Amino acid sequence: MSQFWFEILVMGAVGLAALAPIxxxxxxxxxxxxxxxx
Amino acid sequence: xxxxxxxAELALSILVIFGVIWIAFGWWLGRNNRTIDDFMLAGRNVGxxxxxxxxxxxxxxxxxTLVAPQLTYQFGIWGMIGYSLAALGLILFAPMAxxxxxxxxxxxxxxxxxxxxxxxxxxxxxxxxxxxxxFGWLVSLGMAGGxxxxxxxxxxxxxGMSAILVICxxxxxxxxxxxxxxxxxxxxIIILAGVVLIAWIGISDIGLETIYTSVNExxxxxxxxxxxxxxxxxxxxxxxxxxxxxxxNVWWSRAFAFKKDVGQKAFLTSGLLWLPIPIVTGFIALAxxxxxxxxxxxxxxxxxxxxxxLGKVGxxxxxxxxxxALASSLDSLLAATSDLxxxxxxxxxxxxxxxxxxxxxxxxxxxxxxxxxxxVLCIPKLTTLGSLLNFTGAFVASTIFPIxxxxxxxxxxxxxxxxxxxxxxxCGLVGYFTIGFYVAALIACAVSLIICLVGMxxxxxxxxWQQLQSED
Numbered sequence: 001m002s003q004f005w006f007e008i009l010v011m012g013a014v015g016l017a018a019l020a021p022i023x024x025x026x027x028x029x030x031x032x033x034x035x036x037x038x
Numbered sequence: 039x040x041x042x043x044x045x046a047e048l049a050l051s052i053l054v055i056f057g058v059i060w061i062a063f064g065w066w067l068g069r070n071n072r073t074i075d076d077f078m079l080a081g082r083n084v085g086x087x088x089x090x091x092x093x094x095x096x097x098x099x100x101x102x103t104l105v106a107p108q109l110t111y112q113f114g115i116w117g118m119i120g121y122s123l124a125a126l127g128l129i130l131f132a133p134m135a136x137x138x139x140x141x142x143x144x145x146x147x148x149x150x151x152x153x154x155x156x157x158x159x160x161x162x163x164x165x166x167x168x169x170x171x172x173f174g175w176l177v178s179l180g181m182a183g184g185x186x187x188x189x190x191x192x193x194x195x196x197x198g199m200s201a202i203l204v205i206c207x208x209x210x211x212x213x214x215x216x217x218x219x220x221x222x223x224x225x226x227i228i229i230l231a232g233v234v235l236i237a238w239i240g241i242s243d244i245g246l247e248t249i250y251t252s253v254n255e256x257x258x259x260x261x262x263x264x265x266x267x268x269x270x271x272x273x274x275x276x277x278x279x280x281x282x283x284x285x286x287n288v289w290w291s292r293a294f295a296f297k298k299d300v301g302q303k304a305f306l307t308s309g310l311l312w313l314p315i316p317i318v319t320g321f322i323a324l325a326x327x328x329x330x331x332x333x334x335x336x337x338x339x340x341x342x343x344x345x346x347x348l349g350k351v352g353x354x355x356x357x358x359x360x361x362x363a364l365a366s367s368l369d370s371l372l373a374a375t376s377d378l379x380x381x382x383x384x385x386x387x388x389x390x391x392x393x394x395x396x397x398x399x400x401x402x403x404x405x406x407x408x409x410x411x412x413x414v415l416c417i418p419k420l421t422t423l424g425s426l427l428n429f430t431g432a433f434v435a436s437t438i439f440p441i442x443x444x445x446x447x448x449x450x451x452x453x454x455x456x457x458x459x460x461x462x463x464x465c466g467l468v469g470y471f472t473i474g475f476y477v478a479a480l481i482a483c484a485v486s487l488i489i490c491l492v493g494m495x496x497x498x499x500x501x502x503w504q505q506l507q508s509e510d
Contacts, residue, residue, distance in 0.1 A: 001115050001261050003250045010246055010321045013314035014237050020311040021230040027087035028223065036085040038216070
C-alpha cells in the first residue's frame with residue numbers, strides 16, 4: 001500500500017471515529033426529548 | 039521498555055472510583071426491576087440511541103483495543119482492515135434482528151429459537167457451542183483485565199483480573215440488562231473519545247509519514263496487500279465476526295430487548311459507527327517500528343505504544359479506555375450467558391414448571407456462578423488473548439448457516455442443523471491445530487454450509503413459523 005492510501009485510510013478512520021460519539025449523543029438527546037430512551 | 043507506566047496505587051484508585059460509579063449506577067437503574075422481563079430484557083423497551091450505543095460498546099471489546107493492534111503488528115494493513123470488517127456482523131445482523139423480533143416477540147434467548155426451530159438434539163449441540171464460546175470470550179475479557187493492569191501498573195495479574203470481574207458482576211447483578219445498556223452508553227462515549235484522542239496525539243507527535251517510512255524499512259511485508267497469511271486472516275475474521283454475532287445470546291437478547299422497529303436501524307447504525315474503530319486502535323501498533331518498542335507479549339503492543347507516546351497521563355487514559363471496553367463487553371456477556379443458563383438450562387432442563395419469580399432469582403444466582411467459573415478459569419492464564427479468541431472461531435462460525443437458514447427458510451431440519459454445527463466445529467478445530475488459527479472459522483463455516491445445503495437437498499421439511507410463538 002502506498003503512503004498516500006495509508007494516510008487516507010488512517011485519517012479517514014480517525015475522522016469517522018470522532019463523529020461517532022457526537023452522533024450517539026445527539027440521538028440520545030432526541031430520544032430523551034421524545035421520552036423514548038426506555 | 040519499562041512496561042510499568044503508572045503506579046499500582048493509582049491503578050487501584052481508578053478501579054475503585056469507576057467501580058463505585060458503575061455499581062451505584064447499576065443499583066439506581068435496577069431499583070425498579072420487578073419482573074424477569076425487566077431484569078433480563080430491560081422491559082423490552084430500549085430506544086434507538088441506547089440500542090445503537092449498547093450494540094457498538096459491546097462489540098468494542100478488549101479485543102478491539104488490545105488484539106486489533108496485535109493483529110496489525112503481526113499482519114499489517116490487512117490486520118486492521120480485517121478486524122474492522124467484523125463490523126459486517128453487526129450490519130448483517132440488522133435485518134435479522136427485525137425478523138427475530140417479528141417471529142418471536144415474546145422470546146428470551148437464541149436457545150429458545152434453536153429449540154423451537156430444530157428440536158432437542160440441535161438445541162443441545164447449540165448450547166454446547168454457545169457456552170464454549172461464551173466462556174472463551176469471558177475468560178479472554180477477564181485475562182485482558184489482568185494483563186492490562188499488570189502491564190500498565192505492575193499490579194499483579196491475579197488482583198487486576200479479580201477486581202475487574204468483581205465490579206462487572208456487581209453492577210450486572212444489581213441492575214440487569216438495563217444497567218448493562220445504560221453503562222454501555224457512557225462507556226461508548228469514553229472509549230470513542232479516548233481512542234480518537236490517543237490516535238490524534240500519535241499522528242501529531244510521530245507523524246504518519248514517519249510511521250509509514252519505518253514500517254517500509256523494517257517490516258515491509260506489513261504494507262503488502264498480497265501478504266498471504268494476512269489475506270487468510272481477513273476472510274477468517276469476517277466469518278468469525280459474523281458467527282460471533284449471529285449465534286450469540288448477547289445480540290439475540292438485544293434484538294428481544296429493543297423496541298419494535300428499533301433493532302434493524304440500531305444494529306445498522308452501530309455497525310457503520312464501529313467500522314473505523316479497529317483501524318484507529320490498530321494503526322498505532324505500526325509506530326512500534328519508529329519508537330523501537332518490542333513488547334514481551336504481542337497483545338500489549340497497543341497500550342505500550344500509547345503509554346510511550348503519551349507518558350504517564352496517556353497510560354492513565356489508556357487504562358480508562360481499555361477498562362471501559364472490557365466492562366462494556368463483560369457485563370453484556372454475563373447478562374446474556376445468565377439468560378441462557380436461566381431459560382435454557384434451568385427452565386428447559388432442570389425445572390420446567392419454574393415461575394417467573396423463581397427464574398428472576400435464579401438469573402441473579404446464574405450471574406454469580408458464571409462470574410465465579412470465569413474467575414477460576416482466568417487464574418492460570420493459559421494462553422494469549424489472540425489465541426483464545428481465535429480458538430472460539432471454530433465454534434461460532436459453524437452456527438452461521440444453521441441460524442440464517444433457520445430464520446429465513448422452512449426447509450432445513452434439526453438433524454442437518456445439528457450435524458452442521460457439530461461437524462463444522464470439529465473440522466474448524468482440526469484446521470486450528472493443523473494449519474493455523476487464521477483458518478479455524480473459515481473451515482468451520484464452509485463445512486457447516488455444505489452440510490446445511492446437503493441437508494436441504496435431501497429433506498424438504500415444511501416448518502411452520504407459528505411454532506416459534508408457541509408457549510414452552
